[in-house]
Amino acid sequence: MSTVPHDVAGWVKLSPGAVAVEDPAGGLTYGRLAARANAVADELRRRGVRPGEVVAIELPRSADYAAAILGVWQAGAVALPVDTTLPPERLRYQARQAGVAETLSVVPQASGPEPLRLGAVRAGDRAYILFTSGSTGRPKGVEVSHASLHNCVHAVADLLKPDSRERYAANHTFAFDMSLVELFVPLSYGGAALVTTEALQARPDRLVAWLEERGATVVHATPTAWRSLMPYLTPGQRELQVVCGGEQMTARLADELAERAGRVWNFYGPTEVTVWCTAGLVGPAETDPVPVGRPLAGYRIHLIDREGRPVPDGEQGEIHVGGQGLAMGYTGMPELTAESFTEHPEYGRLYRTGDLGRMRPDGQLQFDGRRDRQVQLGGYRVELGELESVAQDHPLVELAAAYALDEGLLLLVQGQVTGRALRKHLATFLPSYMIPPRIETLPSFPLTPTKKIDRAALLTWATG
Structure with a gap:
């Protein structure tokens, strides 16, 4: 061959x-x-x-x-x-x-x-x-x-x-x-x-x-x-x-x-x-x-x-x-x-x-989005889970939740870290296109009855 x-x-x-x-x-x-x-x-x-x-x-x-x-x-x-x-x-x-x-x-x-x-x-x-x-x-x-x-x-x-x-x-x-x-x-x-x-x-x-x-x-x-x-x-x-x-x-x-x-x-x-x-x-x-x-x-x-x-x-x-x-x-x-x-x-x-x-009826494939939490930004594949994982490696971050919004990435964190310090930490491990333009720190995250992060409630708070 x-x-x-x-x-x-x-x-x-x-x-x-x-x-x-x-x-x-x-x-x-x-x-x-x-x-x-x-x-x-x-x-x-x-x-x-x-x-x-x-x-x-x-x-x-x-x-x-x-x-x-x-x-x-x-x-x-x-x-x-x-x-x-x-x-x-x-x-x-x-x-x-x-x-x-x-x-x-x-x-x-x-x-x-x-x-x-x-x-x-x-x-x-x-x-x-x-x-x-x-x-x-x-x-x-x-x-x-x-x-x-x-x-x-x-x-x-x-x-x-x-x-x-x-x-x-x-x-x-x-x-x-x-x-x-x-x-x-x-x-x-x-x-x-x-x-x-x-x-x-x-x-x-x-x-x-x-x-x-x-x-x-x-x-x-x-x-x-x-x-x-x-x-x-x-x-x-x-x-x-x-x-x-x-x-x-x-x-x-x-x-x-x-x-x-x-x-x-x-x-x-x-x-x-x-x-x-x-x-x-x-x-x-x-x-x-x-x-x-x-x-x-x-x-x-x-x-x-x-x-x-x-x-x-x-x-x-x-x-x-x-x-x-x-x-x-x-x-x-x-x-x-x-x-x-x-x-x-x-x-x-x-x-x-x-x-x-x-x-579709004409035999063409229609793309309907991701099953998981992977997104495309400027042609790059970004796992929101990777962004969260790296953020949570910071000693002052307890929890992290990432979202892809129309205006770019949003990172919400629970902990005592400042946005400036967290950006410096993220830039050590992640490419520039994965550094969120918006980072918000909350005193605590809402949780579901099964003790998981209530992502829907977080997103409502962030975009409301």
């Missing part, structure tokens, strides 16, 4: 002089990309990295990132893309949990062009680990194989129909799974990835201007990001395809995007199913809730009730995903893996998403 590195190697051979990856400082042809990836693999082997070991990638956003990931794979190792803006304690935890053997912070220079030396790249091996928020206060490292990544990349390509003329925007942090599609769909089909820098992302007007100048034909973003980009997008770009995902799309956003692009897609999928598992074209006359489409090639969707039975079309059930794109599990968490990746007697191995949905 082929892998993404094998696909890229084919284009290195066919079109070594074509542009593969570009950033505002310049670009790399396929031949030079291969030369730098070969240099990365040689350097890792020199450091003693063995096949199957984990290599953390700590690099700024640039064209070199593609060379770094390919080089890790060529060495037979597992890539752990790292978001260096996270608190040090969280980064240390991720490194321990993943068993990091080496860290790559510089891409060796190489003259090139060269063929891509694949080394020990096998479909069944781990390709990467990405960490997501965990309900116990500990992030979860999702392990994904080369086979699953290859399936997802080609399933997305089946819809978007890329070729060597395509220029994909790579807008997302490389520690976010959407970035893998942005990089490797174009590189698997001879196109180019346009890597935006942190400086561009801080200025939506400049970001849009650079992408339009470079002729971007496909742009992925979360609904929150699209709303910030909308004022700067040129209307009527018939060659542009826009992809929405990571949060729930609204009909209003669909209408606005349809005025600016030739095709608008709504994608759905948690990290545990390798980026995406469903997608659908969105028209200008959608109504809320906007559907998330049909299963991608190689995926299956099952809606199952609490007793494990399939629900009839039109009725709500928990979304379970099967097929070739499932992750291998959570690194170092066998019990959680067994709980989340189940063996159904009829459908085989499934991932329990915790999301609710229903099948």
Whole structure:
């Protein structure tokens, strides 16, 4: 079975002089990309990295990132893309949990062009680990194989129909799974990835201007990001395809995007199913809730009730995903893996998403929200339980309750801590998007008759 590195190697051979990856400082042809990836693999082997070991990638956003990931794979190792803006304690935890053997912070220079030396790249091996928020206060490292990544990349390509003329925007942090599609769909089909820098992302007007100048034909973003980009997008770009995902799309956003692009897609999928598992074209006359489409090639969707039975079309059930794109599990968490990746007697191995949905009469999946207390903020998955757990680790906090409101996260605590002190504590362990803008301290929490926190009463107090 082929892998993404094998696909890229084919284009290195066919079109070594074509542009593969570009950033505002310049670009790399396929031949030079291969030369730098070969240099990365040689350097890792020199450091003693063995096949199957984990290599953390700590690099700024640039064209070199593609060379770094390919080089890790060529060495037979597992890539752990790292978001260096996270608190040090969280980064240390991720490194321990993943068993990091080496860290790559510089891409060796190489003259090139060269063929891509694949080394020990096998479909069944781990390709990467990405960490997501965990309900116990500990992030979860999702392990994904080369086979699953290859399936997802080609399933997305089946819809978007890329070729060597395509220029994909790579807008997302490389520690976010959407970035893998942005990089490797174009590189698997001879196109180019346009890597935006942190400086561009801080200025939506400049970001849009650079992408339009470079002729971007496909742009992925979360609904929150699209709303910030909308004022700067040129209307009527018939060659542009826009992809929405990571949060729930609204009909209003669909209408606005349809005025600016030739095709608008709504994608759905948690990290545990390798980026995406469903997608659908969105028209200008959608109504809320906007559907998330049909299963991608190689995926299956099952809606199952609490007793494990399939629900009839039109009725709500928990979304379970099967097929070739499932992750291998959570690194170092066998019990959680067994709980989340189940063996159904009829459908085989499934991932329990915790999301609710229903099948519409037109055969499209409708997303109805979370079964548990996980929410999406700006495209990031946030476990409210993790925020509460970290807050309660503060010695002056007795109880904590977190909520996701329209205006952002709200954290209510019982104890003697000040909001300033608690924010400092939270910032030591959590990324900035998980620090609530509003923290309230109460002398005591209302409780239910069973001595549990009365969350409904708390929310009524907070919003009343």
